[in-house]
Amino acid sequence: MRPLDPAIQTVWTIKLAVLWTVIVLGVLTYDVLRLFDAGRTVPAFVPTLAALAAGLAVTLAVPRLRYRYWRFDLRAEELYLERGIWNRVRTVVPLRRIQHLDVSQDVIERSFELGKLIVHTAGTRSSDVVLPGLHITEAERLRDEVKHSITEDAV
Amino acid sequence: MERPEPLAPTPDDGHRLHVLTLVQRVLKSLPALVLATLPLLARRSADGGNAFFLGFFVLYGVVALPLMLVQYLRFRYWITPREIVIHSGVFTRRKRNIPLERIQNIEVERSLLPRLLGTAKVKIETAGSTTTEGVLEYVTVAEAERIRQVVRSFQRRATTEPAAAPAPGAPAASVAAPALVSPPAAEEEDRRLLATMPARRVWLSGMFRFSLLYIALIFSAMQYLFDVFGLDPDELAFRIARAMRGGLPPYAEAVQASPWFFGIAVALAAALLGWLTGVLVNVNRYHGFRLWRVGDKLQKRHGLLTLTDRTIPLKKVQALLWRSNPLMRRFGWYRLELQTMGYDVGQQGHQVAVPFAKRDEILALAPQIRPFALPEVFTPVSRLTIRRRLIRYSVVWLGVLAPLAYFFPVALWGLLALPLLGYLAVLQYRHHGYAFAGGLLYVRRGVFRQHLWILPVERFQVFYAEATYFQRRLGLASVYVDTAGAGTFSTPEIDDVEAGTAGTLVQELYRHFQEHFGVRHPADPAG
Numbered sequence: 001m002r003p004l005d006p007a008i009q010t011v012w013t014i015k016l017a018v019l020w021t022v023i024v025l026g027v028l029t030y031d032v033l034r035l036f037d038a039g040r041t042v043p044a045f046v047p048t049l050a051a052l053a054a055g056l057a058v059t060l061a062v063p064r065l066r067y068r069y070w071r072f073d074l075r076a077e078e079l080y081l082e083r084g085i086w087n088r089v090r091t092v093v094p095l096r097r098i099q100h101l102d103v104s105q106d107v108i109e110r111s112f113e114l115g116k117l118i119v120h121t122a123g124t125r126s127s128d129v130v131l132p133g134l135h136i137t138e139a140e141r142l143r144d145e146v147k148h149s150i151t152e153d154a155v
Numbered sequence: 156m157e158r159p160e161p162l163a164p165t166p167d168d169g170h171r172l173h174v175l176t177l178v179q180r181v182l183k184s185l186p187a188l189v190l191a192t193l194p195l196l197a198r199r200s201a202d203g204g205n206a207f208f209l210g211f212f213v214l215y216g217v218v219a220l221p222l223m224l225v226q227y228l229r230f231r232y233w234i235t236p237r238e239i240v241i242h243s244g245v246f247t248r249r250k251r252n253i254p255l256e257r258i259q260n261i262e263v264e265r266s267l268l269p270r271l272l273g274t275a276k277v278k279i280e281t282a283g284s285t286t287t288e289g290v291l292e293y294v295t296v297a298e299a300e301r302i303r304q305v306v307r308s309f310q311r312r313a314t315t316e317p318a319a320a321p322a323p324g325a326p327a328a329s330v331a332a333p334a335l336v337s338p339p340a341a342e343e344e345d346r347r348l349l350a351t352m353p354a355r356r357v358w359l360s361g362m363f364r365f366s367l368l369y370i371a372l373i374f375s376a377m378q379y380l381f382d383v384f385g386l387d388p389d390e391l392a393f394r395i396a397r398a399m400r401g402g403l404p405p406y407a408e409a410v411q412a413s414p415w416f417f418g419i420a421v422a423l424a425a426a427l428l429g430w431l432t433g434v435l436v437n438v439n440r441y442h443g444f445r446l447w448r449v450g451d452k453l454q455k456r457h458g459l460l461t462l463t464d465r466t467i468p469l470k471k472v473q474a475l476l477w478r479s480n481p482l483m484r485r486f487g488w489y490r491l492e493l494q495t496m497g498y499d500v501g502q503q504g505h506q507v508a509v510p511f512a513k514r515d516e517i518l519a520l521a522p523q524i525r526p527f528a529l530p531e532v533f534t535p536v537s538r539l540t541i542r543r544r545l546i547r548y549s550v551v552w553l554g555v556l557a558p559l560a561y562f563f564p565v566a567l568w569g570l571l572a573l574p575l576l577g578y579l580a581v582l583q584y585r586h587h588g589y590a591f592a593g594g595l596l597y598v599r600r601g602v603f604r605q606h607l608w609i610l611p612v613e614r615f616q617v618f619y620a621e622a623t624y625f626q627r628r629l630g631l632a633s634v635y636v637d638t639a640g641a642g643t644f645s646t647p648e649i650d651d652v653e654a655g656t657a658g659t660l661v662q663e664l665y666r667h668f669q670e671h672f673g674v675r676h677p678a679d680p681a682g
Contacts, residue, residue, distance in 0.1 A: 077674055078665075088627065092618035092665055096672060122496060123616035123637035127648070 001071045001082070007112045008133030014065035014108055015126070020055030027051040072131055072143060079119060081131065093129050095149035097121045103139045115139040169231035175272045176293045178209070180223050182268060188215055193383045232291060234305050239279060241289050253288050257281045257307040258470060266461040275299040311450075345450060349520050350509050352444035352457075360511030361437030361639045362430070363483050369432040372424065441510050449521060453493075453508070467506055471495045473614045473638045474647075475525055476505060477517065477607040484605065491517050493524065496639035505642060527595050527609050533588030539629050540587070540651035544580035549573060589649045591660070594667060596636060598647035608647035612667050614638050620661045622654060632657035636664060 028048045034040055062085070071082040079093040102118040109115060115136040119129040121154065192211055225245050233240040239253045244392045262278040269275055274293035291302070325525045352360070381388055410417045442459035453467040474494040483489065491509040508524065509517060518529070552572065559566035590597040594612040599605070615636050622632040635648040636655050650662065 004248060077669060082622075087623045090620045090661075092661065094615075094665075094668065096616075097616050121616050121637070122639035124639065124641035124643065125635070125637050126617075127619075129617065 001070070001073050001080075004070045004072075004133030005114060005135050005138070006067065007114055007135075009063040009067045011108050011112055011114060011133075012066060013059055016059040016062060017055075020051075020059055024048065024051045024055055070133065071112075074145065079129070079146070081129065091129060093119055093121065095146060097123070098146060098150050100150070101143050101146060103136075103143050105136060111136075117142050117146075129131060156529050169233045169240070169296075170294075172227065172230055172291065173274050173293050173295055175274055177223065177227055178229075179268055179272065179274070179293060181220070184219060184223070186588075232289075234302055235303075236309070239289060239302070241291075251289060253279055253281060255306055256313060258288075258306050258310075259471070260466050261303045261306055262466070263303065263464040264461065265296075265458075265463075268506075269293050270460075270462065277302055292615075344354075346454075347448045347546075348445065349448055349453075349523060350444070350446040350512065350516070352441060352511065354442070356511060357438050357441050357444065358434065360441065360488070361434030363480070363488065363511075364433040364437045365426070365430050366433045366436070367425065367429040369436055371426045373432075437510075444510060446508060446520075451522065455508070465506075467493060467495060467508075469524065470521070472525060475521055475527070475609040476613070477609075479605045480603060487513055489514055489517055491521055492640075494638065494640050505640075505652065525609070525611060528593060530590035530592050530597055533590050533597065533599060535588050536584065536649065536651045537631055537653055539631060541577075541580045541584045542595075543625065543629070543631075543651060544583055545577050548576040548580065552576060587650065589660075591667075592663065594671065596647075596664065598649055600647075600650075601645070604645065606645055607646070610636060610638055610647060612664070612671050615664065615668050616670075618661050618665055620657050622657075626651065627654075630654050634660050634664075 003142055010048045014114075027050075031045055031048045035044055065085045066083075069083055069088070075079045078095055080091075081091040081093070083089055099120045099122055101120070103115050104118060105115040113132055113136050114132075116130055116132040117134060118129070120127060121129070131139075192208060222245065226243075229243060229245055229248075231242045236255075238255055239258070241249075241251045241253070243249050243251075258279055258281055260278075260280040262280065264276045264278065265274075266276075272293075273296060275296050276293055277291040277299050279289040279291075279326050291299075294302075380386075381391075439459045439461075441457050442507070444455070444457040446453060446455045448454075449466070451469050454464070455462045455467070456462065467517065472493045473496050476492040476494060477494060478490045479488065488511055490507065490511060492505040493508045509520065512520075521527070552569070556566055556569045579602065582599075586602050586605060587600045589599070596610040596612070596615075597607065598610070599607040616639060617636040617637040619637065620632050621635070626632055630653060631647055631651045632654045633650045634652060635646065641647070649657075649660075
């Protein structure tokens with residue numbers, strides 16, 4: 001069982017920080033607009049501070065927890081994944097069921113030389129199983145390794 | 156310009172569609188035209204609507220009609236011994252070659268109008284693509300049957316002599332029996348009738364299908380027409396009432412005197428209408444239902460106004476699904492569906508194999524699609540599932556009630572429904588179970604919509620074991636085996652088994668899967 005590349009925590013932190021900045025700015029706008037509203041029941045800037053606190057907590061805690069529970073293993077016959085903070089999911093993807101493979105990289109991942117391996121099967125729920133947080137060379141190596149197991153007729 | 160290999164019986168420049176196609180396309184465009192111009196028609200007296208209205212018709216005559224003609228003229232197709240070639244398109248020319256060996260399914264559909272005119276729509280579906288590859292709309296019935304025969308005889312040749320290439324100029328078009336009207340004669344290799352539905356049963360099955368959908372559609376259509384013609388439903392009702400003896404007041408008084416009674420009466424009337432439309436829609440769909448097994452395919456044909464004829468290759472069947480509801484089950488009726496993977500996205504998912512049959516009939520028939528033996532006993536899930544479900548339903552129910560009760564305190568009576576939710580949870584526990592035997596996973600669940608999935612080991616795709624935070628606190632987990640073409644709303648998930656059992660179940664399922672594919676000593680998937 002292998003963990004992900006630790007650098008993925010930074011990527012997740014950045015993404016969550018961006019998301020929560022937008023949320024906090026939204027709440028701040030609401031607060032400022034109601035600053036001189038007479039019928040206000042909540043003290044000024046309390047919603048903003050609450051959003052800020054929630055955002056900080058989530059941004060700091062979630063990437064670490066997510067990283068801690070992520071495990072994967074590529075074996076001779078299957079790809080095995082374990083993940084989830086709240087909802088623990090264990091997935092067995094038989095290699096013979098793989099239809100095609102993608103390695104993808106977004107802007108943030110690119111600057112950390114990370115990538116994700118996306119495994120497509122004919123299944124319904126898991127038509128794509130995503131393995132994030134791999135060093136890009138590692139993602140490509142895994143892809144090439146799995147590629148040889150793809151059989152002709154997976155359905 | 157490259158042309159496909161000319162085939163002896165076809166003219167060199169290919170086939171055109173049936174001439175009556177033009178008539179049908181024009182007729183089919185009329186409802187849209189009327190619908191689009193209706194608002195103008197109704198308000199034409201208001202302000203210069205007349206000119207606009209006329210312009211619309213001119214546009215239709217000058218653009219739409221000629222376009223249909225050019226489309227018709229541009230459309231050509233060839234049936235060669237090797238492939239079906241379709242050339243089409245007005246602004247973008249499209250040339251499509253469909254090799255016969257890739258054709259998975261030829262579907263012949265005949266709705267009311269084409270049937271009156273003796274034509275049919277042919278849909279060609281291939282293995283690789285997710286949509287219908289080619290549509291011939293419309294050709295004669297004989298031509299539809301000929302196309303089907305060409306494909307069938309090619310495929311038969313391919314299976315009997317795999318190495319031999321089809322002889323060029325083979326008399327592929329020699330059989331042209333108009334077999335769609337009556338069931339095909341014994342010209343087939345091994346056609347076995349699996350199921351039929353006598354008219355009585357079609358009507359009976361309709362009585363178990365209750366749907367408010369169709370009356371909702373009828374009412375929204377009426378709403379649209381009222382809007383268009385500037386009618387007021389209230390006024391209309393008033394007029395109708397006045398036309399009747401005594402006028403409206405007696406009715407209004409009666410309604411005011413006992414609103415509850417009228418509320419119930421209206422609900423009953425709606426239920427009756429829903430029931431009746433359900434019966435009619437069902438009869439229209441399943442009239443003359445027949446299911447055959449032809450070689451390695453299933454063929455089914457049914458319909459009153461629209462006659463559809465569809466083949467399902469057996470190797471595309473991913474799972475069998477028995478369905479029922481408490482009422483149907485009370486009288487011993489079931490419905491068999493097949494989960495298929497493949498061609499059309501619209502057809503991916505569940506296909507009805509037998510709409511309505513007794514348990515014994517399905518037990519006799521279904522194993523011919525995929526052999527199985529229903530297990531005597533199902534392993535129940537953990538009893539703790541009752542607690543979890545009750546909590547879940549109660550939270551949702553209270554979430555609905557709380558805001559309601561804030562405004563209307565009478566909603567507090569809704570709390571009386573809580574024991575009912577408990578009973579529902581118990582029923583759900585009783586109806587939920589699984590069994591794994593003979594390389595087949597059986598999962599049943601559902602109280603109001605009862606499902607029994609039969610999932611063959613060779614169709615398993617991905618294996619899951621999941622546990623939410625609450626499940627982990629109770630030492631529970633859920634197991635799910637994904638298959639191709641599974642539904643999104645109802646899935647054969649096994650909820651709330653003990654975590655240890657879940658782990659071994661996944662291991663066992665995966666071990667059988669591996670053994671099926673010849674892996675001798677599979678590694679423990681959970682490592």
